[in-house]
Amino acid sequence: MNTSMRVRAVVLLAIVLVPGASLMAQGTLERIAKRGEFRIGYDPDARPLSFVENGEPAGYQVDICRRIAAGVREHLRLPDMKVTYVPLALDKRFDAVADGDVDIECGSTTITLGRQERVDFTLMTFVTGGTVLTMGKRRIAALDDLAGKRVAVIPGTTTEGALQTHLSDKHIDARVIKVADAGEGLSKLQSGDVDAYASDQIVLVGDALKAQDADAKLSFAFADELFSYEPYGLMVRRNDADFRLVANRVIAQIFRSGQFAQLYQRWIGSVGLKPSPMLVAMYQVQALSD
Numbered sequence: 001m002n003t004s005m006r007v008r009a010v011v012l013l014a015i016v017l018v019p020g021a022s023l024m025a026q027g028t029l030e031r032i033a034k035r036g037e038f039r040i041g042y043d044p045d046a047r048p049l050s051f052v053e054n055g056e057p058a059g060y061q062v063d064i065c066r067r068i069a070a071g072v073r074e075h076l077r078l079p080d081m082k083v084t085y086v087p088l089a090l091d092k093r094f095d096a097v098a099d100g101d102v103d104i105e106c107g108s109t110t111i112t113l114g115r116q117e118r119v120d121f122t123l124m125t126f127v128t129g130g131t132v133l134t135m136g137k138r139r140i141a142a143l144d145d146l147a148g149k150r151v152a153v154i155p156g157t158t159t160e161g162a163l164q165t166h167l168s169d170k171h172i173d174a175r176v177i178k179v180a181d182a183g184e185g186l187s188k189l190q191s192g193d194v195d196a197y198a199s200d201q202i203v204l205v206g207d208a209l210k211a212q213d214a215d216a217k218l219s220f221a222f223a224d225e226l227f228s229y230e231p232y233g234l235m236v237r238r239n240d241a242d243f244r245l246v247a248n249r250v251i252a253q254i255f256r257s258g259q260f261a262q263l264y265q266r267w268i269g270s271v272g273l274k275p276s277p278m279l280v281a282m283y284q285v286q287a288l289s290d
Helices: 003-017 028-035 060-076 090-098 158-169 182-191 201-214 241-257 260-267 277-285
Strands: 037-042 050-053 056-058 082-087 104-106 119-128 130-135 150-153 175-178 196-200 220-222 230-237
Touching (some): 028 037, 028 060, 037 060, 037 090, 050 060, 056 060, 060 104, 060 230, 060 241, 060 260, 119 201, 119 241, 119 277, 130 182, 130 201, 150 182, 158 175, 182 196, 230 241
Parallel strands (some): 037 104, 150 175
Antiparallel strands (some): 050 056, 104 230, 130 196
């Protein structure tokens, strides 16, 4: 048996012996067609981009994924294709995409080159930046004023790295406190255990809204500055150009047709946050022709 035949034999053996290997050997579109199901991973706690409202997945990113599902259904000519929403924890989202547990992830995931060693991304869908949230009565307007303060951040996020870099570069002597999730960060902020909570600005907007839903008396404030550039995309399996093209065609059409304005106003503009010049430029640049 020559080398080529041996390699093929090993691959076939793996497909037979490893559960799910035959599906993983296929492209995403082929897997969806075989299952008759499109699996959307989402973050249940990233309002207004991806969250749960009235028991159902909702948000700006989730709405884009719904339109991608329609595009996949049309592309595969599967009118009865089922769409399943899978809630994902932040620390499980990359594995879920890479392992094929979901076909696409629609949350608040920043596109980075390092992450593209494991997964791929669609066209950018949103652009934001890292900043800090404080209680209204203890507002920190300038990031330089974080000196001597305690700042909460979720470890393993791009925000953590960008915050540490900014503090180091600017010689700001702040104490970074690691928290498990947004709930813990906001809890420590409200109790005074930390002076600020750092995350992407758009995520902090959702966190503040959620807290105010529970207690309308709460008052929050944002710093006037951003310490990072955070381009968001939808996460897909690596090296699957066919599926990524279907998703990108839908996204480009949303931008090209101006439908993005309705999505933005429904989920983000309604809380009073205007689109930044950087976000407007993203919409224009990625309105690609078919």
